Every structure is written in C-alpha cells, then in structure tokens.
Amino acid sequence: MMKRFLVDAPVCELAAWLREKGEPAFRAKQITDWIFGKLTLEPEKMKNLPAGLRKSLAGDFFAPSCRVAERVLSPRDGVVKLRLELHDGESVELVVIPARERVTLCLSTQVGCPVGCRFCASGVNGLVRNLRAGEMLEEFLLGCAEAGRKCDNIVFMGIGEGLLNFDELVKVLETLTAPEKFAMSPRRITVSTSGFVPGILKLAALEKEFTLAVSLHAPDDVTRAKIIPDKLRYPVAEILEAADVYREKSGRLCTLEYTLLEGVNDSPEQAEALGRLAVRHRAKVNLIPYNETSGAYRRPRREVIENFERTVAASGAAVTRRVERGSKSAAACGQLRARAEQKRNDEK
Ligand code: SAH
Ligand code: SF4
Numbered sequence: 001m002m003k004r005f006l007v008d009a010p011v012c013e014l015a016a017w018l019r020e021k022g023e024p025a026f027r028a029k030q031i032t033d034w035i036f037g038k039l040t041l042e043p044e045k046m047k048n049l050p051a052g053l054r055k056s057l058a059g060d061f062f063a064p065s066c067r068v069a070e071r072v073l074s075p076r077d078g079v080v081k082l083r084l085e086l087h088d089g090e091s092v093e094l095v096v097i098p099a100r101e102r103v104t105l106c107l108s109t110q111v112g113c114p115v116g117c118r119f120c121a122s123g124v125n126g127l128v129r130n131l132r133a134g135e136m137l138e139e140f141l142l143g144c145a146e147a148g149r150k151c152d153n154i155v156f157m158g159i160g161e162g163l164l165n166f167d168e169l170v171k172v173l174e175t176l177t178a179p180e181k182f183a184m185s186p187r188r189i190t191v192s193t194s195g196f197v198p199g200i201l202k203l204a205a206l207e208k209e210f211t212l213a214v215s216l217h218a219p220d221d222v223t224r225a226k227i228i229p230d231k232l233r234y235p236v237a238e239i240l241e242a243a244d245v246y247r248e249k250s251g252r253l254c255t256l257e258y259t260l261l262e263g264v265n266d267s268p269e270q271a272e273a274l275g276r277l278a279v280r281h282r283a284k285v286n287l288i289p290y291n292e293t294s295g296a297y298r299r300p301r302r303e304v305i306e307n308f309e310r311t312v313a314a315s316g317a318a319v320t321r322r323v324e325r326g327s328k329s330a331a332a333c334g335q336l337r338a339r340a341e342q343k344r345n346d347e348k
Helices: 011-020 026-037 051-060 133-147 162-177 197-205 221-227 236-250 268-280 302-314 335-347
Strands: 067-074 079-085 091-099 102-106 110-112 127-130 153-156 189-193 211-215 255-260 284-289 319-321
Touching: 011 026, 067 133, 067 335, 079 133, 079 335, 091 110, 091 133, 091 335, 102 133, 110 162, 127 162, 133 162, 153 162, 162 189, 162 197, 189 197, 197 211, 197 236, 211 236, 236 268, 255 268, 255 302, 268 284, 268 302, 284 302, 302 319
Parallel strands: 102 153, 153 189, 189 211, 211 255, 255 284, 284 319
Antiparallel strands: 067 079, 079 091, 091 102, 110 127
16 A cells, blocks of 8 residues: 555544554544644654654554755745755755744645746646655655744745646645644635636635635737647636636635746736726736846846836736745746756766
8 A cells, every 4th residue: 555644544444453553542632733733744743642652653654754955045034945855856846934923834745846937947847646645744744843833824836837736735734624633724724826727617616705816827829828838828818717716716805826928927017907908807916026047038127117016006906026035046846856857967
C-alpha cells in the first residue's frame, strides 16, 4: 500500500491502524488533537504517546512527507518564502506573509503548471505532477510553524492551477474548514484560477463561501491570447459568466486579478474596459505590478500603474493594488523552484 499522509488520514483509518497495533482507541483523539489543535504533525513531538507508538507512526505515515529545503527572508517586510522538497525530490514554494496582526499563507497546488502563462515562472516547463491533499495540508502546517501560530488567511496563489487538481484541492478545503479539524472560515481562504471555467463551475456547485480570485489579466480575448497559451485559455465572456454563477452560489464577490505588463495590457483603454467589466459583473479588481522573471516582459512605470488604477476606479469599480512584498530576488511565484530546478539540471 502507498504510504499515507498522517495529516489527512481519515479518523476511521487511524482507528483501524491503532487497533492493528494493539493500542487503545483514545489514542486516535490524542493524535488528532496534536495535529488539528496544536498544529503538530511530527510524532516525536507527541509527548503523551508511548515511544513505541511514536516510532511506528513515523514509520507508517508521512509525518511530514516534505522538508524545508530553502528559506528566503525579506527583512524589509518579514515575508518568508520557503522552498519545500517533496518526498520524490520535486519542489514547491510556500510564502508566509505577515501584515499587521494577520498572517497570510500563499500555498502551491501543483508541481509546475500546465497553463503556462507567458509571464509566469511556474509554468515554464509545464506540469510535473499534482500535489496530494496531504502535501498541501503539510504546506499549511509548515507555514504555521514558520509563523509561530495558526495563520489567518490562505491564498492558493503559489505554484499551479488549483482547479486543475480539483479533487485534492477540495479535500484540502474541507479539512481546513471542518469544525473538528482546522476550523477555518471559508471566507478566509482564496482560490485563485487562471480562468479554468469547468473548475469555477464545480467550485460554485459546492455552495461554500470560499473567496474566488480570477486571473483575468486582459479585458479582451485578443490581448489575453498574447499572455496565455491556447490550450487551457477560456474566452473572457465565459469566464465572467462562470464568475457570476460563483457569486450567486457562494454569496461572495469575486476578485479579478490583473498582472500589469508594460505595453501589453496597461493602456488607458484597457483600464476603462476592465472597469466596465468589473462593474457589470460586480467584481473587485486587484492590480498586480509585474515582478520581472524573464526578459520578455516589463513592469509598467509607476505613473502608468497609478493612471491605470485611477481609470479603473473612475469607472466605479473597487480597485486595490497588491503591495510589493518579498525580497526582490525571489518575489514572484515559482522563482525559487525555477532556480532550484536549473541547478539540478546543471548538476546532471
Ligand atoms: N494559477 C493560478 C494561481 C497561481 S498564480 C492563477 O493563475 O491565478 C497567482 C497569481 O500570481 C496570478 O494572478 C498570476 O498572474 C500572478 N503572477 C504569477 N507570476 C507573476 C509575476 N512574475 N509577477 C506578478 N504576478 C505574477
Ligand atoms: Fe499557472 Fe497561474 Fe502561473 Fe498561469 S499564472 S502559469 S495559471 S501558476
């Protein structure tokens, strides 16, 4: 049998495993208290368990399956980026973002990404594999350990297109929000998608209050086609229709993410068109000044970004701009992993 992840082992499975080991049933509650209450996954830290049981837990389960292989702290704002090495040697990234009293975690959902947006470091070599639910939950626990406490918000904006790993992502969302597990509010969890329409509709059908962010990046299909390859790109109109369904089913307003790329999607006309769409679909706009990763794209000049923001706001849409965070060298999603992969290949 494949090794299981302790963090998402169903309680009945844990109970059966304990029976097999000749352990009393109350051990299951002790173990889940460590995981969900004290956010502790490593058996050696579960002090009220007998040493032998701790050992066999560690042997039979992934607890955890990955390790922090690299840690980049940005002293300016306290943002920490972690590169996790998975049990098969692959890497993903996770970012811990403190802001005032709150801590936000940015989690990855896949190793690589099949969408391959042309400005994004995560999709350069396509998809390697999906993350298992247990691996995403371990990201959560490692992020909380780094922050020194349970985090307040989660955004699935790391590496990968979560809606293309739907079943595992939903398991994660359920475990994060189940009252007897991590008991988070669904409103504090944001799923970000490049506009994968079937996934948006499936998420809407759950009728839960998760926050949906749609990476639109362009108000029209011609501009969008310059940024996102054909394979997994849906028409703007269909994406916004799906976002309407999501809003109705979840009762939550969606956010349109818009990564600003100089000379591509940053004109006043595009700002006006974006503003009109946002108003029509009752969506908020979040502008993301591009973090330069490849030679092909540039971040627009500051005045251009400010103008763009003013123009969107003038249309009546609610607009915010992502504050720049993280150290410059590894600020954008996928950059740490891309660098590690490069090194791995060079050494081969
Ligand atoms: N695949 C999902 C979630 C991960 S990407 C999606 O595309 O929404 C999360 C966000 O980071 C997206 O809005 C994406 O456009 C943005 N992003 C990726 N690389 C970036 C970069 N180099 N600079 C600025 N934003 C970037
Ligand atoms: Fe994938 Fe999102 Fe990056 Fe596009 S922006 S390649 S969908 S991770």
